[in-house]
Amino acid sequence: MTSQKTFLESWLAKADIRTNGDRPWDLIVHDERVFSRTLAQGSLGFGEAYMDGWWDCHALDQMLTRVFHANLQDHIKPLRALWPTVSAHLLNPQRKSKAFEIGKRHYDVGNDLYEHMLDQRMVYTCGYWKDATTLDEAQEAKLDLTCRKLELKPGMRVLDIGCGWGSFAKFAAQKYGVGVVGVTVSKEQVKLAQELCAGLPIDIRLQDYRDIAGTFDRIVSLGMFEHVGYKNYRTYMQVAHRVLADGGLFLLHTIGGNHSVHSTDQWIEKYIFPNSMLPSITQIGAAIEDLFVMEDWHNFGPFYDKTLLAWHQNFERAWPELKEKYGERFGRMWQFYLLSSAATFRARNNQLWQIVLSKGDRIDAYVSVR
Numbered sequence: 001m002t003s004q005k006t007f008l009e010s011w012l013a014k015a016d017i018r019t020n021g022d023r024p025w026d027l028i029v030h031d032e033r034v035f036s037r038t039l040a041q042g043s044l045g046f047g048e049a050y051m052d053g054w055w056d057c058h059a060l061d062q063m064l065t066r067v068f069h070a071n072l073q074d075h076i077k078p079l080r081a082l083w084p085t086v087s088a089h090l091l092n093p094q095r096k097s098k099a100f101e102i103g104k105r106h107y108d109v110g111n112d113l114y115e116h117m118l119d120q121r122m123v124y125t126c127g128y129w130k131d132a133t134t135l136d137e138a139q140e141a142k143l144d145l146t147c148r149k150l151e152l153k154p155g156m157r158v159l160d161i162g163c164g165w166g167s168f169a170k171f172a173a174q175k176y177g178v179g180v181v182g183v184t185v186s187k188e189q190v191k192l193a194q195e196l197c198a199g200l201p202i203d204i205r206l207q208d209y210r211d212i213a214g215t216f217d218r219i220v221s222l223g224m225f226e227h228v229g230y231k232n233y234r235t236y237m238q239v240a241h242r243v244l245a246d247g248g249l250f251l252l253h254t255i256g257g258n259h260s261v262h263s264t265d266q267w268i269e270k271y272i273f274p275n276s277m278l279p280s281i282t283q284i285g286a287a288i289e290d291l292f293v294m295e296d297w298h299n300f301g302p303f304y305d306k307t308l309l310a311w312h313q314n315f316e317r318a319w320p321e322l323k324e325k326y327g328e329r330f331g332r333m334w335q336f337y338l339l340s341s342a343a344t345f346r347a348r349n350n351q352l353w354q355i356v357l358s359k360g361d362r363i364d365a366y367v368s369v370r
Helices: 002-013 033-041 043-051 060-069 079-090 101-107 111-117 135-149 167-176 187-196 230-243 266-271 281-288 302-326 328-346
Strands: 157-161 179-184 202-206 216-222 244-257 293-299 350-358
Touching: 002 033, 033 043, 043 266, 043 328, 060 328, 101 187, 111 187, 111 302, 135 167, 135 244, 135 302, 135 350, 157 167, 167 179, 167 202, 179 187, 187 202, 216 230, 230 244, 230 281, 244 281, 266 328, 302 328, 302 350, 328 350
Parallel strands: 157 179, 157 216, 179 202, 216 244
Antiparallel strands: 244 350, 293 350
């Protein structure tokens, strides 16, 4: 244990993190088994040790930002951490037969949790904080920015791939006079979205993107592409191309990574987003080649840090009410999820892209909107 402790402490010291120090970002160790667990299991063991209360940190987001800035996560790679990458190559974790797994394990966890955590419109994607001071303002600004980028006009038919609880659909129908078909793989999202969008020209469906049919003037996808998987990127783009009307626009809003990968972090895979992975610029470029023209590419990744901290603040405020239903270990898991995610954006390891695509049949030049 002593050698393992010494190694892990030297590892943390590269990011100026001490064990049992007095600075907000220092690691407070309650159970020294955290050292062997982290060395044996990497990020999975480190995250699970936090869930089990083996360690704490007064400013978890600051500590993890330092870890990511120093790329410490790349220095501990136990053999078992290689399996997700090998598995992704051998199999297709995002194949159609597994499409609804993410809905059951993440988005169906409880509408009450998301109602407390998110803004009043229940937007579960990055807000646009350019001129906003509150989460509600940032999410409304993002929805309006998206509508303006799509050049929405009254009477248009819009497809929302991964519609969540219907936040974009409701906003676009009310503010821009369009009709929307929204698809999601979450039963709980469908149930609540249908309630929230009642009386509007909105059709919310429990459906995999590969089963979408029809023709749409515009397509939008906010925070769903992270669940598609690299083996299916081309199929996804082919579906979008097939159902997009001539002269139409497609806005893809996705978290992206700086490097091409074929799997995700083991802790995230097990506890938060099963069968997920972040696309790279290269992977998106290959998927759209000969299908779409890239009209605009907008990165506002740093705004996700602020969005996640706002969600965390809401979650912490509501936790006394939620605790009895979800339990202490879930609370620590969710806290680790939100704050570690914030750290990845603050360290610029992750980006947030809004990409506007066309079929290349526009006569006039597309004018970028910010």
